[in-house]
Amino acid sequence: MKSFLINENDAGQRLDKFILKVTVGLPSSLLYKGIRKNSVKVNKKRVDGAYKLCVGDEVKLWFPDEFFGEKEDAFLGLNKDPQVVYEDGEILIVNKPVGLSCHSDSAQKNSTLIDIIKGYLFRKGEYDPKKEASFAPALCNRIDRNTQGLVICAKTAVALRSVNEAIRQRLFKKEYYALIKGIPSEKRATLKHFLIKNSDTNRVSVFDSPRKGALTAILDYEIVRSSTEKQASLARVVLHTGRTHQIRAQFAHVGHPLVGDGKYGVTVSKRELGFEHQALFSYKLTLFFPDGDPLASLNGRSFALPLPKEFEI
Numbered sequence: 235m236k237s238f239l240i241n242e243n244d245a246g247q248r249l250d251k252f253i254l255k256v257t258v259g260l261p262s263s264l265l266y267k268g269i270r271k272n273s274v275k276v277n278k279k280r281v282d283g284a285y286k287l288c289v290g291d292e293v294k295l296w297f298p299d300e301f302f303g304e305k306e307d308a309f310l311g312l313n314k315d316p317q318v319v320y321e322d323g324e325i326l327i328v329n330k331p332v333g334l335s336c337h338s339d340s341a342q343k344n345s346t347l348i349d350i351i352k353g354y355l356f357r358k359g360e361y362d363p364k365k366e367a368s369f370a371p372a373l374c375n376r377i378d379r380n381t382q383g384l385v386i387c388a389k390t391a392v393a394l395r396s397v398n399e400a401i402r403q404r405l406f407k408k409e410y411y412a413l414i415k416g417i418p419s420e421k422r423a424t425l426k427h428f429l430i431k432n433s434d435t436n437r438v439s440v441f442d443s444p445r446k447g448a449l450t451a452i453l454d455y456e457i458v459r460s461s462t463e464k465q466a467s468l469a470r471v472v473l474h475t476g477r478t479h480q481i482r483a484q485f486a487h488v489g490h491p492l493v494g495d496g497k498y499g500v501t502v503s504k505r506e507l508g509f510e511h512q513a514l515f516s517y518k519l520t521l522f523f524p525d526g527d528p529l530a531s532l533n534g535r536s537f538a539l540p541l542p543k544e545f546e547i
Contacts, residue, residue, distance in 0.1 A: 235294055235295065235296050236256075236294070236295045236297075236302055237292060237293070237294050237295075238252075238256060238292070238293045238294075238295075238367040239290070239291075239292055239293075239367075240252075240287045240288065240289060240290060240291040240292075240293065240367065241289060241365075241366070241367070242289055242390070242391070242392070243366060243368075243369035243390055243391040243392075244287060244366070244367050244368050244369055244391070245287050245288055245289045245291075245391075246286060246287065246391065246395070247286070247287055247368075247391075248283065248284055248285065248286060248287075249269075249274070249276065249281060249282075249283050249284070249285040249286075249287060249293070250265060250266070250269070250283035250284070252287055252293070252367070252368050253265055253274065253293075253295065255367075255368035256295075256302075256367055256368050257295075257297065257301045257302060258301055258302065259300075259301060260297060260301045264297070264301075265283075266283060268295070268296070268297060269281075269282070269283050272296075273295065273296040273297060274293070274294070274295055274296070275293075275294045276291050276292070276293050276294075277291055277292055278292075278294075293367075307352075307363055308345075308349050309348075309349040309350070309351075309352035309353040309356065310353065310356065311353075312345060312349055312350060312353035313353070313357075314345075314350050314353065314354075315350070315354050316328040316329075316330075316347070316350050316351050316354055317329040317330075317331070319384065319537050319539070320537050323389065323390070324388070324389055324390055324392065324393035324396075324528070324529060325386055325387065325388055325389060325393050325397065325529070325532075326351060326355075326371075326386070326387040326389055327384055327385070327386050327387075327519070327537055328347070328351065328384070328385055328387065329382070329383065329384060329539055330347050330377060330381075330382060330383060330384075330385045331382055332379075332380050332381070332382045332511060333379065333380060334346070334347055334350075334379065335347065335379045336348065336373055336376040336377065336379075336385065337373070337376065347373065347385060348371070348372070348373055348387070351371055351373075351387050352370065352371055355371055355389065360389065361389070369390075369391050371387055371388065371389050372387065372388050372394055373385055373386070373387050373388075374386040374387065374388055374394065374397040374398055374401060375401065375408075375476070377516050378479070378512070378514075380511035380512060381512065381514045381515070381516060382514075382515050382516070382542070383410070383514075383515055383516025383517060383539065384516050384517070384518070384519045384537060384539065385516075386519070392528050393528070393529060396523060396527050396528050396529045397529070400521070400522065400523055400527075401476075404474065404475070405521075405522040405523070405524075406519060406520065406521055406522060407472065407518075407519070407520040407522070408472070408473045408476070408516065408518075408519055409470065409471065409472050409473075409516075409517060409518035409519070409520075410470075410471040410473065410481060410514060410515060410516050410517060411458075411468060411469070411470060411471070411514075411515040411517050411541060411545055412455075412468075412469045412471050412481055412485065412492055412513065412514050412515075413466055413467075413468055413469075413492065413493040413494075413507065413509070413513035413514075413545055413547065414466065414467050414468075414469055414485050414490040414491065414492055414493065414513075415465065415466055415490055415491055415492075415493055415499065416465055416466070416467065416489065416490045417457075417460045417462065417465070417466075417467050418457060418467060418469075418488075418490055421456065421457045422454075422455070422456045422457070423454070423455060424452065424453070424454050425451075425452070425453050425454075425455065425484045425485075425488065426450070426451070426452045427440045427441060427442060427450075427451050427483075427484050427487060428440070428441045428442070428443065428444050428445055428448035428449065428450060428451065429441075429448060429449050429451045429477050429478070429480065429483060430445060430447055430448045430449075431449075431477075431478050436478075437479070437497060437498075438477070438478055438479050438480075438483045439483075440483050440484060440486075440487040449475070449477055450475060451475050451477045451480045451483075451484060452474040452475050453471055453472065453473050453474060453475075453480065453481060453484060454471070454472045454474070455469045455470065455471045455472075456469065456470045457469055458470050459547065460547075461547040464507060464547055466493055466507060466547055467490070467547075468545060468546075468547055469485075479497070479498070481514060482495055482497065482498045482512055482514065483498055485498075486498035486499055492512045492513050492514055493506045493507050493509050493512075493513040494506045494507070494509030494510060494511050494512055494513050495511075495512040495513075497512075498512075507544075507547070508544050509544065513544075513545065515539075515541070515542060515545060517538055517539045517540075517541065518536060518537070518538040518539070519536070519537050519538075520534070520535070520536040520537075521533065521534070521535050521536075521537075522534065
């Protein structure tokens with residue numbers, strides 16, 4: 235039997251979701267059978283899986299020990315700080331460098347951005363996995379491994395819910411710099427396409443008209459400057475949707491792939507204008523929260539990074 239005392243970070247979520255977080259590999263069938271057969275109790279009473287946990291609730295689980303295996307905490311051995319742009323008691327905004335994965339993937343298993351942030355908060359005494367039943371600091375947005383820029387991390391469950399809901403409602407304004415090949419005929423324009431992702435190749439296909447299974451992708455761009463000598467342009471981009479590889483795929487589709495982008499462009503040399511990867515920079519983020527939201531004090535706040543020298547043409 236395992237017992238959990240619910241704190242503020244665990245409160246407010248469904249009981250069944252909480253159980254899946256604190257167990258390892260527990261089948262859903264066994265979870266709901268356990269709820270029906272009294273293998274799950276809250277405050278010594280049987281409750282439904284949809285029960286919303288409250289601060290101070292005691293949850294007791296009678297499942298085989300194999301489902302309570304130790305979870306890997308790769309961050310504990312790290313001693314590296316993130317590049318903090320803004321921090322308060324609820325959120326952390328960092329500047330992710332090129333070459334660092336947000337989460338574990340095929341290119342990087344450990345020492346990811348979220349590992350570095352967890353280690354940073356652990357050393358500050360703001361996060362201790364032994365004191366949390368299910369919650370861990372979490373990234374609310376992510377950018378590609380070889381894209382530099384702003385990433386938000388929620389330090390509390392309240393912040394995680396608020397930021398995720400704001401992102402779901404597309405309240406945040408996300409702005410990028412992209413160094414693209416060629417000089418577009420239109421200095422300002424809106425690109426609207428329809429994208430289908432191939433998970434096997436981690437690549438999206440772009441269409442001009444709706445297709446079954448395609449997601450709408452919309453962005454605005456403005457050409458900041460162009461170089462006829464280098465046949466490249468610096469574009470300021472505002473995203474209205476957040477699709478996989480959206481900026482890279484849409485610009486390639488209209489004949490202006492990002493400099494250095496070997497996935498959607500045609501890279502003729504190892505380095506293009508000094509880039510070995512897509513020339514994309516998530517430089518500005520403006521937060522918007524509705525009145526009454528726990529993070530409403532951040533409503534309208536903007537956070538921006540200076541343009542890296544390699545983007546200057």
